[in-house]
Amino acid sequence: MSAEYPAGLKYTKEHEWVFLEGDVATVGITHFAQSSLGDIVFVELPSVGDTVEAEGVFGSVEAVKAVSDLYSPVGGEVVEINDAIDGDPAIVNGSPYEDGWMIKIKVADPSILDDLMGAEEYQEFVAGLEEGA
Amino acid sequence: MGDGQMAGGELCKTPLHGEHRDLGGKLVPFGGWEMPLQYAPGILAEHEAVRTAAGLFDVSHMGRYEVSGPGCFGFTNFLVTNNVAKLDPGRLLYTPICNEKGGVLDDVTAYRFEDRVLVVVNASNRARIWEWMTQQSREWDGDAVVLTDRSDELAQIALQGPKAQEVVLGRIGADIDSVGYYHFVETDLFGVPALVSRNGYTGEDGFEIYFPAKSAVALWRDLLSAGQSLGIVPAGLGARDTLRLEMAYCLYGNELSPEISPIEAGLGWTVKQKRKDPFIAQPVLTRQKAEGTRRRLVGFQTEGRRLPRTGQDVYAADEKIGIVTSGCFSPSLGHGIGLALVGADHAVPGATFEVDVRGTRVAAVLVDTPFYKDGTHR
Missing domain, CATH: 2.40.30.110 (Aminomethyltransferase beta-barrel domains)
Structure with a gap:
């Protein structure tokens, strides 16, 4: 599997990734998303304690020339946010799967992850988009 | 003819398209052309390079229309709201071209030669302005004019940034330091015959360079290589937009359109309503200047x-x-x-x-x- 789309993560059609550990899901945006947006200058995230809904908007990413809403792959309570992004949003461009993670959610219903794409499927999905572009 | 769109809806490519691809440019459709939005370092890095060093932009997608013949100055002046006829040879100016209602059809630069004018138009308006000029020339009852589309035979590069002049020093046949803002010179650059004007769309010092399209790749590479130690980078449409917006320069399609007048857009300084020779939209723009919009x-x-x-x-x-x-x-x-x-x-x-x-x-x-x-x- 390509380093651009690590195995072990689940992916959405809106280009978020999610990694489940116990009942806590870490969520960020994919390589494709950060690359399409270009230089990210602000990320708006919810606060710890907020509730997010599966497929609901939980924030937004502002790049120099583009903006995109963030959709949560899972529903639940926000238990942690990545404060480092606030001071240095470029880490989302540089490290979308590690340093640039966005929020951690205590997942209400983990089975929802079964409906998401695996790395291989997502890579094919992205390849289709790039061909169409 | 200058339509900026090939048959079948395929995007046009400039002579530098292959360079953009090889440099890792993210290519996007723009006004019927496939152009680099940015290169690998990204918009912020390109923007910063132009503000502090130099950036190189391919602007060959713009249209280059020549007006010649004994009526060339009178005719061009009829089309524009600024005053090309009073320019000395070797100077250029920025001007809107308006329809009769005072709406902006395009914003262009016009270069005044001894015997002709070069009108440089936005890529997205190439077809519209060519049509407009052709139509107006048919109805023109002054001295004869000849319109020639030089768009395909010429390439166009913008070299912008505080170190732009340093990049070309020693490689240009003219005393470039003596070429002032909004002046131009016909010279040679890296051995290529070129028209070089000191102006741009970034707020920084710099040049627009026009030269034979067949030399596009060679000159592009020569400029990048000459500027390498000075920090030059290729720059795309993204940085071009953030740079121009920081200067509050208008972008056609955003600030300017047939539904917006130059007075509304804050371009009153480009409208010479007191000109003795009449021009298209003179009555309506004169009224707007007097009464406000x-x-x-x-x-x-x-x-x-x-x-x-x-x-x-x-x-x-x-x-x-x-x-x-x-x-x-x-x-x-x-x-x-x-x-x-x-x-x-x-x-x-x-x-x-x-x-x-x-x-x-x-x-x-x-x-x-x-x-x-x-x-x-x-």
Whole structure:
């Protein structure tokens, strides 16, 4: 599997990734998303304690020339946010799967992850988009 | 003929298309052309390079139309609101071309030669302006004019940044330091015959360079290589847009359109309504200058994480007063900036209003333009 789309993560059609550990899901945006947006200058995230809904908007990413809403792959309570992004949003461009993670959610219903794409499927999905572009 | 769109809806490519691809450019459609939005380092790095060193832009997608014949100055002047006829040879100016109602068909630069004028038009308006000029020339009852489309035979590169002159020094056949702002010289650059003018779209010192299309790749590479130690980078449409917006320069399709007059867009200085030789839209623009317009273009800035974008509504309390024509993050200033077309009553210094940024009201304050005041253009 390509380093651009690590195995072990689940992916959405809106280009978020999610990694489940116990009942806590870490969520960020994919390589494709950060690359399409270009230089990210602000990320708006919810606060710890907020509730997010599966497929609901939980924030937004502002790049120099583009903006995109963030959709949560899972529903639940926000238990942690990545404060480092606030001071240095470029880490989302540089490290979308590690340093640039966005929020951690205590997942209400983990089975929802079964409906998401695996790395291989997502890579094919992205390849289709790039061909169409 | 200069239509900027090939048969079957395929995008046009400039002679430098292969270079952009090889340099890792992210290619996007723009006005019927496939052009680099940015290269690998990204918009912020390209923007910074142009503000502090130099950037190289391929602007070959623009249209280059020559007007010659004994009537060339009179005819060109009839089409534009500024005054080309009074220019000395070797000078150029920026001017709108308007329809009879005073709406802007394009904003162009016009180069005054001894015996002809070169009109440089936006890529997205190539077909429209060629048609307009052809149509007007048929109805023109002054001395004869000849229109020639030089777009395909010439390539065009913009070299912009405080170190632009250093990049070409020693490689150019002219005393470039003596070529002033909005002046041009016909010379050679790296052995290639070239027209070089000192102007641009970034607020920095720099040049627009016109030369035979067959030399495009060679000259592009020579310039990048000559500027390497000075920090030159290839720069795309993304940086071009943030650089021009920091200077509050209008972009056709955003601040300018057939529904917007140059007076509304703050380009009153390009409208010489007292000219003795009549020009298209002179009556309506003269009236607008005297009486004012209902709408005016203003510059504003925002704080916070939500950035203003083209097309968003502008409010004063609950009243919708206008629309954002351009907005972005200002890389040089570190906050949101934008231009908005608002009701003239609201166009007063220090006015505050709100922009509807995707459902959230963001406070904006009207500020003087240019937003960026440290540009090196001269």
